[in-house]
Amino acid sequence: MSVADVPVGKWTCGVQQRLLFISGPCVMEDEELVKRTSGELAELADRLGVQLVYKSSYDKANRTSIHSYRGPGLEQGLEWLAAVKERTGLPVTTDVHEPEQARKAAEVCDIIQIPAFLARQTDLLQAAAEGTAKHGGVVNIKKPQFVAPEDTAHAVQKCRESGNERVLLTERGTTFGYGRLVNDFRCISIMHDIGTPVIYDATHSVQTPGGKTTGGQREMVWPLSRAAVACGCDGVFFETHPDPDNAKSDGPNMVPLAQAERLMTQLTQVRDLILSLTTNDE
DSSP states (O other), rough: OOOOOEEETTTTEEESSEEEEEOOOOOOOOHHHHHHHHHHHHEEEHHHHOOOEEEEEEETTTSSSSSSSSSSOOHHHHHHHHHHHHHHOOOOEEEEHHHHHHHHTTTTSSSEOOOGGGGHHHHHHHHHHHHHHHHHHEEEEEOTTTGGGGHHHHHHHHHTTTOOOOEEEOOOOOTTTTTTTETTTTTHHHTTTTTTEEEEEETGEEEOSSSSSSSEEEGGGHHHHHHHHTTSSSEEEEEEESSSGGSSSSGGSEGGGHHHHHHHHHHHHHHHHHHHHOOOOO
């Protein structure tokens, strides 16, 4: 099946397009963090000439501890994301956990992200697809850690049958044993065969689940994301923070904001090389 380009706000994601970057802090800690990170990322995108979507979560509903910080909540979070769009001109995205959240988020967000653990929830997929179809948005489905890449076709089909053909799939690792994630980069080609552009989630792929809080190996973001781009992914999702070691969520696997420019530059160079090659391998 051919892969159709997917418009994302003012950008386009597709197999012959520039990389689409999706980036921002894991969770909205406060309004100042949202302003700072969105402003710096917008300036980087403009200076580097890259396509970038701003991402942050209003509610981390799957924290390991009930006492962990979750976020400002739906209403406040959407207000801050709407302000990001107004101030920077960047498209925005966030993850949703319930059908009614998906409908409300679709009024603001250019992409509605379906968390990996919820990607088989029919009501959530239908609500996300219907809401984004109404407002011209996109559904981004994270491949569950426990699902074969070819089986993500079922989630995509639910969205298509609910009225939205604008769907992205995201590779974010597969569970290996109890406490590790591994990337099988065959997933990119397999999910392309479903007819969707594919995003590589560089920071959640390097998580180390388990214990009181989820750990991570942020140093592995660099080689793995370069490999994913070389294998043909159409975008890279990476969470970033000015001070990851003191972040309220997912600090161990987030990229320091000061390193975002170097990472995007490297990955853009790999993408340009891949697009310039003419092969008979596909």
